[in-house]
Amino acid sequence: MYKILKKRILAPDICLMEVSAPRVASSAQPGQFIIVRVGEKGERVPLTICDYDPLAGSVTIVTQRVGASSRKIYALEEGASFSDFVGPLGLPSEFIHEDEESLRNQKYLFVAGGLGTAPVYPQVKYLHQKGAHVEVIIGAKTKDLVIMEEEMKQVAEKVYVCTDDGSYGFKGLVTAKLKELMESGNTYHQAVAIGPMIMMKFVTLTAKEYNLPLIVSLNTLMVDGTGMCGACRVTVDGKTKFACVDGPEFDAYQVDFDEAMRRQTMYKPQEAEADHKCKIGLKNG
Amino acid sequence: MDKKTRVPVREQDPIVRSRNFEEVSYGYNHNEALLEASRCIQCKNPRCVAACPVTIQIPQFIKAVLDEDMPGATSIIGKDSSLPAVCGRVCPQESQCEGACIMGIKHEPIAIGKLERYVADWARKNKYTPEEEIKPNGKKVAVIGSGPAGLACATDLAKAGCDVTVFEALHKPGGVLVYGIPEFRLPKEEVVDYEIDQVRKLGVKIECNVVVGRTVTIDQLMDNEGFHAVFVGSGAGLPKFMGIPGENLNGVVSANEFLTRSNLMGAYAPDSDTPIYVGRRVAVVGGGNVAMDAARTALRLGAEVTIVYRRTEKEMPARVEEVHHAQEEGVAFQMLTNPVAVLGNEKGWVTGLKCIRMELGEPDDSGRRRPVEIPGSGFDVPCDVAIIALGTSSNPLIGRTTPGLEINRHNGIVANDKGVTSRPGVFAGGDVVTGAATVILAMGAGREAAKSILEYLGV
Numbered sequence: 001m002y003k004i005l006k007k008r009i010l011a012p013d014i015c016l017m018e019v020s021a022p023r024v025a026s027s028a029q030p031g032q033f034i035i036v037r038v039g040e041k042g043e044r045v046p047l048t049i050c051d052y053d054p055l056a057g058s059v060t061i062v063t064q065r066v067g068a069s070s071r072k073i074y075a076l077e078e079g080a081s082f083s084d085f086v087g088p089l090g091l092p093s094e095f096i097h098e099d100e101e102s103l104r105n106q107k108y109l110f111v112a113g114g115l116g117t118a119p120v121y122p123q124v125k126y127l128h129q130k131g132a133h134v135e136v137i138i139g140a141k142t143k144d145l146v147i148m149e150e151e152m153k154q155v156a157e158k159v160y161v162c163t164d165d166g167s168y169g170f171k172g173l174v175t176a177k178l179k180e181l182m183e184s185g186n187t188y189h190q191a192v193a194i195g196p197m198i199m200m201k202f203v204t205l206t207a208k209e210y211n212l213p214l215i216v217s218l219n220t221l222m223v224d225g226t227g228m229c230g231a232c233r234v235t236v237d238g239k240t241k242f243a244c245v246d247g248p249e250f251d252a253y254q255v256d257f258d259e260a261m262r263r264q265t266m267y268k269p270q271e272a273e274a275d276h277k278c279k280i281g282l283k284n285g
Numbered sequence: 286m287d288k289k290t291r292v293p294v295r296e297q298d299p300i301v302r303s304r305n306f307e308e309v310s311y312g313y314n315h316n317e318a319l320l321e322a323s324r325c326i327q328c329k330n331p332r333c334v335a336a337c338p339v340t341i342q343i344p345q346f347i348k349a350v351l352d353e354d355m356p357g358a359t360s361i362i363g364k365d366s367s368l369p370a371v372c373g374r375v376c377p378q379e380s381q382c383e384g385a386c387i388m389g390i391k392h393e394p395i396a397i398g399k400l401e402r403y404v405a406d407w408a409r410k411n412k413y414t415p416e417e418e419i420k421p422n423g424k425k426v427a428v429i430g431s432g433p434a435g436l437a438c439a440t441d442l443a444k445a446g447c448d449v450t451v452f453e454a455l456h457k458p459g460g461v462l463v464y465g466i467p468e469f470r471l472p473k474e475e476v477v478d479y480e481i482d483q484v485r486k487l488g489v490k491i492e493c494n495v496v497v498g499r500t501v502t503i504d505q506l507m508d509n510e511g512f513h514a515v516f517v518g519s520g521a522g523l524p525k526f527m528g529i530p531g532e533n534l535n536g537v538v539s540a541n542e543f544l545t546r547s548n549l550m551g552a553y554a555p556d557s558d559t560p561i562y563v564g565r566r567v568a569v570v571g572g573g574n575v576a577m578d579a580a581r582t583a584l585r586l587g588a589e590v591t592i593v594y595r596r597t598e599k600e601m602p603a604r605v606e607e608v609h610h611a612q613e614e615g616v617a618f619q620m621l622t623n624p625v626a627v628l629g630n631e632k633g634w635v636t637g638l639k640c641i642r643m644e645l646g647e648p649d650d651s652g653r654r655r656p657v658e659i660p661g662s663g664f665d666v667p668c669d670v671a672i673i674a675l676g677t678s679s680n681p682l683i684g685r686t687t688p689g690l691e692i693n694r695h696n697g698i699v700a701n702d703k704g705v706t707s708r709p710g711v712f713a714g715g716d717v718v719t720g721a722a723t724v725i726l727a728m729g730a731g732r733e734a735a736k737s738i739l740e741y742l743g744v
């Protein structure tokens with residue numbers, strides 16, 4: 001069993017959990033994810049890794065209460081345990097293969113949308129430790145839903161917060177902020193966008209206008225997460241890839257986002273999520 | 286009694302069972318088993334044993350059944366097989382032991398599989414476990430994958446005194462026995478869980494949720510965790526798709542996904558959190574056991590099901606019994622039919638398979654006559670779910686993360702018939718070496734590798 005060592009509410013319906021999973025903690029790398037399960041009848045739910053501590057043997061995850069399974073996860077309190085906690089899954093971010101020398105001269109821009117802020121954090125932290133220059137755009141619908149701003153500031157040179165309603169930081173979508181940064185003459189060697197599929201699609205369209213190299217992390221449907229089922233298949237550069245083993249990160253310009261978004265809805269009718277109201281300002285995400 | 290024909294086995298009525306997930310076959314009762322056992326002529330040179338991948342002493346156990354010595358029969362099978370209740374149910378006996386049975390030349394072969402199942406079910410119901418005297422030898426062995434190959438290997442190693450830990454990537458042990466084969470063919474709690482518990486009773490530890498190659502590498506297991514040898518039995522888990530247009534439409538799933546949702550995640554039952562979609566009409570592409578399992582699962586979930594296969598029934602790789610059961614239950618078969626595209630609607634959901642008629646030409650490498658397209662014979666098979674059951678290939682993860690381990694072009698691990706790989710101390714067997722095959726061949730490979738491991742460890 002995988003015990004919840006700490007639980008902290010970050011925003012309405014969003015919580016952070018530090019979970020005891022020594023094997024995962026000692027092998028996790030930026031860009032990877034895990035799968036959890038609550039109870040014998042529980043679904044296998046893929047979640048991003050927000051942080052990991054090999055010495056403490058713990059992995060930090062962030063989850064949002066949206067459907068039946070995430071409600072079960074959210075309901076677990078400190079001291080309770082996950083039935084299963086497996087990982088790290090997927091390929092680590094490409095940059096972990098680069099040496100410190102070259103990373104030190106790199107300028108990265110991360111675009112994080114909503115819950116996507118969580119998986120951005122370990123990437124920024126890693127790059128910061130290697131001496132890279134990192135800036136982060138965090139987008140949320142409103143002030144209450146901005147998460148991990150303080151943590152991010154510890155590891156990023158600059159953090160730009162955007163809210164749709166202007167209740168905090170820049171008023172507007174992350175794409176508007178990205179445009180503003182590019183228009184005002186900023187340059188980056190590499191950008192990474194993580195968030196809802198529709199946000200990543202529009203960030204890709206915006207980044208393209210500036211020929212900004214962009215990586216996205218795809219949060220597809222999954223069952224096993226080890227390459228066995230193919231539920232996560234996505235079309236990248238005209239070829240079918242499995243997000244769980246070939247990804248989750250891909251070159252944004254090669255991804256067929258419309259197909260990916262359509263495939264995400266495959267089990268929507270079954271998922272009785274009618275009560276879900278999008279909290280991060282998406283119209284159809 | 287007429288000894289020429291086998292004692293028939295009682296089965297659930299096809300109409301009734303096509304709507305439930307209870308086991309199809311009831312198996313023999315005591316009298317039926319005695320009667321069938323009495324048909325065995327106790328050959329001096331039993332061809333059935335030579336045809337069994339794990340060399341079960343078949344005439345001996347049948348003799349014990351006839352003598353009503355059930356503990357004896359259990360012990361005889363137990364020497365060679367750790368999963369008799371599984372094998373009695375899912376082995377392709379017609380091409381192995383029963384195919385070789387001398388009685389089968391003029392009459393019907395002995396129902397060896399049904400007798401094996403009878404013995405294993407007796408042992409389980411009577412909680413009989415043969416005593417095993419195990420002397421620890423101080424050697425630690427890691428087994429990767431808890432499917433048939435891994436369990437068979439772990440069993441023999443544990444009996445020889447090794448300290449064995451099995452690492453399983455999923456949350457439940459059993460591999461294909463748990464995620465692939467449905468409840469109506471192989472009951473999970475009653476049969477699979479019990480037989481895995483028997484393996485545990487030998488001292489084998491099973492650690493779930495460990496994806497070797499991600500969570501930990503083979504080198505780490507050997508260098509940091511003190512394992513003296515490793516057996517890789519990680520199976521052939523990667524689904525193959527057809528590579529035709531429309532394959533990523535909503536409603537197109539691999540048989541692996543469909544069966545994993547239903548079997549491992551229990552989505553066939555209403556209390557499971559995992560969703561499954563069957564729609565009204567299902568087309569299953571393929572002719573193997575997995576295709577039959579997917580078709581019969583979809584049928585039980587309420588769909589009208591058609592199997593689309595490019596050759597004829599004769600060439601189908603599925604067990605004869607499974608094809609027969611599927612037909613009885615009302616699965617439709619479109620033979621000599623090959624899909625060339627998946628058709629969809631404006632919302633991106635599958636509406637059918639665009640197919641072409643085939644005819645059989647010259648034999649190919651597999652010895653089966655090669656299907657050839659009949660020009661201009663195109664037609665559509667309407668469906669709202671298409672299940673692709675065209676086989677699986679090896680998971681490349683372990684190969685990619687184990688330096689010095691030779692891999693073939695299908696991502697399979699290269700190993701000889703003794704399970705020896707290019708890496709000293711690393712052994713492999715089962716589907717990860719051969720590509721998708723059967724439970725029993727994987728078990729045979731696991732046993733062979735166990736012998737090689739013991740030899741390597743000098744015990």
